[in-house]
Amino acid sequence: MEVNILVGGAAGQGMETVMNLLGKALVREGYGLIYTKDYMSRVRGGHNFSRLRVASAKPWTNIKSIDVLVALNEETYTRHCENLAPPGKVIFDPGLFSLPDDEDRGVPVELQKLAKEAGGKVMSNTVAVGALLVLIGLRSETVEGLLKEAFADKEGVAEKNITALKSGMDAASRYCSACFSLPAKDEGDKKLFIDGNQVLGMAALASGCRFLSAYPMTPSTGVMNYLAAKMKDYPLVVEQAEDEIAAVNMVLGASYAGLRSLTCTSGGGFSLMTEGLSLSGMIEVPLVIIIAMRPGPATGLPTRTEQGDLEYAIHGGHGEFPRAVLAASSHEDAFYRLNKAFELADRYQIPVLFLSDQNFADTHRSVEPFNFSRLKYNRFLAEEGLYEKPYKRYRFTENGISPRALPGQFADQVVLVDSDEHDQNGNIIEGAEARKLMIDKRMRKLAALAEEMDEPDLYGDPHPEILLISWGSTYGVMRETVDALSDAGLKIAMLHFSDIWPLPQKRLKSLLPRAKISCCVENNATGQLASIIRREAGLLIDRSILKYDGRPFLAHEIVAEVEKSVES
Amino acid sequence: MLKAEDYLVGKTAWCPGCGNHSIREALAEALSELQIRPHNVLICSGIGQAAKIPHYIKANGFNGLHGRALPPALGARVANKNLKVIVESGDGDSYGEGGNHLIHNIRRNPDIAHLVHNNQVYGLTKGQASPTSEQGMKTGVQVNGVVVPSLNPLALALVLGAGFVARCFSGEKEHLKETMIAAIKFEGYALVDILQPCPSFNKVNTYGWYKKRVYFPEIEDLQDWSAAMEVSRQWGERIPLGIFYNNSSPTFESTLAALEGEPLAWRPFDPLSVAHVQDEFL
Ligand SMILES: Cc1ncc(C[n+]2csc(CCOP(=O)(O)OP(=O)(O)O)c2C)c(N)n1
Ligand SMILES: [Mg+2]
Numbered sequence: 001m002e003v004n005i006l007v008g009g010a011a012g013q014g015m016e017t018v019m020n021l022l023g024k025a026l027v028r029e030g031y032g033l034i035y036t037k038d039y040m041s042r043v044r045g046g047h048n049f050s051r052l053r054v055a056s057a058k059p060w061t062n063i064k065s066i067d068v069l070v071a072l073n074e075e076t077y078t079r080h081c082e083n084l085a086p087p088g089k090v091i092f093d094p095g096l097f098s099l100p101d102d103e104d105r106g107v108p109v110e111l112q113k114l115a116k117e118a119g120g121k122v123m124s125n126t127v128a129v130g131a132l133l134v135l136i137g138l139r140s141e142t143v144e145g146l147l148k149e150a151f152a153d154k155e156g157v158a159e160k161n162i163t164a165l166k167s168g169m170d171a172a173s174r175y176c177s178a179c180f181s182l183p184a185k186d187e188g189d190k191k192l193f194i195d196g197n198q199v200l201g202m203a204a205l206a207s208g209c210r211f212l213s214a215y216p217m218t219p220s221t222g223v224m225n226y227l228a229a230k231m232k233d234y235p236l237v238v239e240q241a242e243d244e245i246a247a248v249n250m251v252l253g254a255s256y257a258g259l260r261s262l263t264c265t266s267g268g269g270f271s272l273m274t275e276g277l278s279l280s281g282m283i284e285v286p287l288v289i290i291i292a293m294r295p296g297p298a299t300g301l302p303t304r305t306e307q308g309d310l311e312y313a314i315h316g317g318h319g320e321f322p323r324a325v326l327a328a329s330s331h332e333d334a335f336y337r338l339n340k341a342f343e344l345a346d347r348y349q350i351p352v353l354f355l356s357d358q359n360f361a362d363t364h365r366s367v368e369p370f371n372f373s374r375l376k377y378n379r380f381l382a383e384e385g386l387y388e389k390p391y392k393r394y395r396f397t398e399n400g401i402s403p404r405a406l407p408g409q410f411a412d413q414v415v416l417v418d419s420d421e422h423d424q425n426g427n428i429i430e431g432a433e434a435r436k437l438m439i440d441k442r443m444r445k446l447a448a449l450a451e452e453m454d455e456p457d458l459y460g461d462p463h464p465e466i467l468l469i470s471w472g473s474t475y476g477v478m479r480e481t482v483d484a485l486s487d488a489g490l491k492i493a494m495l496h497f498s499d500i501w502p503l504p505q506k507r508l509k510s511l512l513p514r515a516k517i518s519c520c521v522e523n524n525a526t527g528q529l530a531s532i533i534r535r536e537a538g539l540l541i542d543r544s545i546l547k548y549d550g551r552p553f554l555a556h557e558i559v560a561e562v563e564k565s566v567e568s
Numbered sequence: 569m570l571k572a573e574d575y576l577v578g579k580t581a582w583c584p585g586c587g588n589h590s591i592r593e594a595l596a597e598a599l600s601e602l603q604i605r606p607h608n609v610l611i612c613s614g615i616g617q618a619a620k621i622p623h624y625i626k627a628n629g630f631n632g633l634h635g636r637a638l639p640p641a642l643g644a645r646v647a648n649k650n651l652k653v654i655v656e657s658g659d660g661d662s663y664g665e666g667g668n669h670l671i672h673n674i675r676r677n678p679d680i681a682h683l684v685h686n687n688q689v690y691g692l693t694k695g696q697a698s699p700t701s702e703q704g705m706k707t708g709v710q711v712n713g714v715v716v717p718s719l720n721p722l723a724l725a726l727v728l729g730a731g732f733v734a735r736c737f738s739g740e741k742e743h744l745k746e747t748m749i750a751a752i753k754f755e756g757y758a759l760v761d762i763l764q765p766c767p768s769f770n771k772v773n774t775y776g777w778y779k780k781r782v783y784f785p786e787i788e789d790l791q792d793w794s795a796a797m798e799v800s801r802q803w804g805e806r807i808p809l810g811i812f813y814n815n816s817s818p819t820f821e822s823t824l825a826a827l828e829g830e831p832l833a834w835r836p837f838d839p840l841s842v843a844h845v846q847d848e849f850l
Contacts, residue, residue: 028850192849202845208837210826211646213639234842235826235835237646242672246639249632253612253640256630257647258833279633339839369846375839406833407610407628407644408651414606416622416629419615427578427623428631 001056001183003136004065006080007128008049009072011042017125018070019050019364022132025142026054027193027366030185034059034476035364038551041218041302047075054136056183058366060330060476061555067180068135070128072111073097089176091131093124107131107175114167119160126161130168137178140165192367196360196473197222199331200290202370203338204262205230208377209288211261213239213250218302219358220264220292244269248276248289256285256417258406260342260379264290267309268299274316277351281321283417284394284402284442286345286352290338293357295550304550305358307472307523313353314501314532320439322348322446325501328356329457329475331367337498339375344452347380348445349404355500357523359552360473380404392424393417396437400444446502453499455507460486460493466562467515469508469541471497471529473552474521480555481521485562492562497529503536512539517565521545521558570603572596578624582617585775587738587764591685592624594741595656598748599627610651612641614666616658616692618685618764627654635665638673638682642820645678648831649821652752653679659686660698663721667699670721674728674757678820681751681758684721685738687766688773695769705772722800725759726793726813732758733796733813737782738765739775740809747811756819763807781807790814 005022007015016037023035033054040046051062064083069090071077074097077090084090084105092099094108109131115124126147133140144162151157194202201223204212212227214220228238241247244265251261265273270291280287291313295306313325324344328334334356341352382403388395391413395402402424407415416426421438423429456469460482470478478494485492495507512518520530520541527544534540545561547553575596582588599609609627613619615634622629628651630640637657645653655662662670662684673680689707690696696709699719706713725733732754736744744762751758763782765775785799785808796813821827 190850192846194846194849198849205845206839206842208839210832211643213643230845231826234845235832237824237826237832239642239646241639242668245636246669246672249636249639250643250646252632253630253643254647255643256640257610257644257651258831259643259647261643261647275633276636283630283632369850372839372843372846377837377839406648408607408648408833410607412605412607414626414628416631418623418629418631419633420631426629426631428620 001181002059003054003067003180003182004063005052005068005070005132006049006066007070007072008047008076008080010045011040011048012044013072014125015048015050015072018128019052021126021129021143021146023052023364024146024193025138027191028142029138031182032056032058032186032191032366034062036062037362039303047079049076049080054182056186058186060480064554068132070132089135089179091128091135091172107135107172109168109171114171115164118164118167123161123164126164127168130165131172134169134172134177136180136182138182140169186366189368192369193364194331194367195222195362195364196328196331196334196356197292197362198226199335200328200338200356201226203335205234205236206372206375207260207339207342209260209262209342210235211237211251211254211259212263213241213247213261214264215241215244215247215269217266217269219294219361220266220290222361223264223290244272245276248273248287252276252280252283252285252287255287256283256407260346262288262290264292266292266294267296267312270309270312270316278317278319278321279419280351281317281319281323281442282419284349285417286349288341288345288352288354290354290356292361293355295548301550303358305523305552306548306550307357307528308525310355310471310500310528311532313355321442322350322449323501324350324352324449326352326354326499327472327497328354328360329472329496329498331365333498334360335370336374343376343378344449346378348401348449350445350449355472357473359523381406381409384410389413391415393426394422394424394438394441396424396441399448400441450502453502453504455504456495456497458493458495458507458511461491462493464491464493464511465516466490466492466566467511467518468492468494468562469518469520469529469533470494470522471500474523477553477555477558478521481558481562484555484559490566500529503532505537508533508537508539512541518542519545519562519565521553523547523553570600570605572600575599575606575626576624577626580624581620583768585765585767586617587687587766588618588685590738590741591744591762591764592621594745594748595625595683597745598752601749602752604652608650608652610641610644610653612637612644612653612655614657614661616661616690618656618658619661621656635661636669637661638666638669638680641680642673642676642678645680645821646824646827647833649827650831654752655680655682657684658691659684659688659700660690663699663719671728674725674730676820677731677756677817679755681748681754681760683748683751683760684762685764686721686761687764687770689766689770691766691769702772720801720803721759721761722812723797726797726800730759731756731814731816732811733800734760734811735763735809736760737763737778737809739779740782743784743809750811750814754814754816756816778807781805782809784808784810787812
């Protein structure tokens with residue numbers, strides 16, 4: 001049993017307010033849910049919508065079918081009515097438009113008029129939430145509590161909103177009350193209602209990151225917003241840079257001088273950062289970059305999703321240097337994995353690229369509270385008495401990792417880093433032998449780094465005949481795909497990568513050759529992970545299932561493709 | 569007691585007669601007069617002949633990318649406000665490739681002394697025009713002579729609200745040293761544009777060319793912005809040297825609550841101590 005809600009309208013009509021209020025109330029009441037956004041790159045007009053799915057088993061993705069459609073404008077109705085379930089309902093404002101005569105699923109609620117009566121047009125979203133509560137049979141106390149929390153410091157505003165909420169409830173109850181039933185509650189502890197960018201921002205804060213410099217770029221900006229809001233309570237500095245070149249170089253300066261630091265961007269901004277990325281590789285200063293991918297090339301589709309920058313993350317930046325590339329697969333995992341990114345950057349003194357995408361960044365889910373005791377904070381710095389004097393920043397060591405000191409850490413020892421090729425001291429050199437020794441030193445780090453990479457997650461039949469391979473934000477939809485096809489009797493499993501570079505290969509090498517059919521599922525046009533696997537592991541994957549229209553996969557789409565492969 | 573010689577390290581890769589030599593000596597003398605120990609100084613530079621300075625002065629050094637000396641300097645100030653941060657680079661690096669960072673860091677006003685070795689040419693890449701090259705100067709690229717008017721960095725800095733603006737000449741070392749001391753002591757962003765001959769690639773603005781023109785005007789009020797603007801714009805037969813403007817305003821660092829107390833870099837951290845941060849999502 002489940003309930004699927006879609007709220008749509010023009011940009012600026014406040015779909016998010018509705019979903020944030022309703023979503024959080026549902027999670028507080030103990031329901032498992034997912035809420036995703038589909039929006040255009042504009043501030044007013046256009047067509048934006050959000051979907052919210054409440055289901056008893058933890059929902060990983062949204063589905064097409066709609067039970068309650070909240071149409072804030074007529075276009076929302078015309079676009080989505082074909083997916084409205086036969087017993088579905090449409091909440092709309094009869095003051096704005098009317099439904100076709102043969103449409104008998106309408107629940108007219110005068111959103112604007114009721115809002116004005118309660119104290120202001122801005123509250124029409126609260127009226128809509130009231131109507132939704134009635135339809136799905138959720139008591140209003142939790143929403144009222146949330147309104148009181150939200151407007152705690154604004155006199156009278158919460159009360160007015162509660163009036164608006166109740167008027168929405170009254171209006172809707174004339175047409176239908178609890179005509180949908182919510183699924184069983186998710187037992188267990190209280191859950192968080194949180195989106196991907198917030199997960200990453202919180203993970204950064206909890207990893208001891210104290211400096212973020214970035215230039216706003218959708219869909220990464222949420223990380224910046226999250227951390228900026230925390231500046232008032234934590235010793236943290238968020239600086240909006242003049243451009244992404246400045247952002248990455250500021251972060252390198254802060255990191256060199258001792259702060260765990262971060263920058264976040266999307267593909268275009270990452271392009272501007274690549275010289276700085278290469279600098280991090282050369283000067284061996286820890287760097288973490290979150291790349292929230294959106295479809296390219298160039299400005300592409302700013303508010304849509306794609307997994308198009310994997311190869312770019314692996315190869316961006318001139319010259320050869322060790323790096324790690326990790327990806328956000330689920331909210332649950334990404335929290336700890338971003339912490340791992342910081343630890344790897346500090347331990348190996350390398351750049352670490354953390355890939356997310358719009359699909360991950362903008363999606364809210366209900367998740368277990370995070371276990372902060374699993375997070376690590378090791379700086380791997382040189383210690384007094386334990387390093388050789390005089391201090392040399394690039395002292396040769398067996399594993400290639402030189403003891404790292406910070407400027408000012410040790411009296412009369414200086415720390416010199418240089419983007420030119422350099423000697424152990426950090427001084428510029430050009431000698432052939434010295435150059436080779438320094439490249440070898442940096443590259444030696446790769447051996448231990450490769451061992452740190454987690455093998456891809458295996459989900460499904462432990463001896464699969466059909467092996468699906470995927471990475472990053474498709475984790476949830478892949479699980480639903482595997483569940484559906486397992487239920488249909490297939491011996492199927494997925495191998496899902498979160499640590500991607502250096503490519504972990506053990507599980508691939510044991511499972512892939514034994515599978516009868518293998519498919520790599522990616523949200524891009526060229527099958528980038530499949531290419532990397534072919535190149536690195538020498539393994540061929542039978543076929544790729546690709547989607548590159550800027551929208552995330554829906555489970556039924558992958559199911560259909562896999563079924564086709566099985567038939568042929 | 570640290571003597572000036574104690575700050576001099578390495579073997580320079582500069583040409584004989586290059587202004588960089590005396591700029592380096594002046595900096596060593598300034599640091600020794602200020603008695604700042606090398607581990608408490610950070611010199612950030614970009615790429616170019618001037619930008620090699622971190623290899624020749626005993627101090628912490630961040631010899632970064634071409635044009636990108638200011639951003640890491642700002643980051644380092646956030647991390648450790650106890651570091652004396654000096655940005656030292658060429659005119660191409662500071663005014664050309666790094667122009668955007670120049671503009672916005674003047675606006676931010678971090679506590680950084682920015683010493684620009686202005687030889688009015690790209691030295692390291694063998695003599696192309698820089699933003700400050702004279703109109704008409706012929707180079708291998710500007711074969712018909714530079715057509716665009718040259719950039720006036722001091723006037724630009726003043727317009728952007730810089731609190732400390734000065735011009736020096738590498739041939740006036742004592743004055744240069746004193747100005748460096750004042751710039752390093754100044755709380756906020758301080759720009760010192762240092763005229764410097766490039767005997768290999770700038771055949772127009774030679775040592776003699778500068779020597780003949782430079783003079784020290786009497787400046788009565790260092791907080792008179794209009795007067796500073798006027799003297800900054802003098803260029804030609806006579807080129808004024810000196811501190812033209814000295815008027816501090818709140819620094820970037822002072823606006824950041826997080827920087828109160830011990831430098832951020834030295835503060836311990838325990839992830840468990842922030843576990844309640846997730847409560848807002850409950
Ligand atoms: C991104 C980038 N572009 C170009 C260069 C080549 N380059 C190195 S230094 C330089 C100009 C140096 O001029 P200036 O900053 O005035 O320093 P000078 O050598 O005159 O002291 C150029 C163009 C580079 N290293 N990096
Ligand atoms: Mg120059």
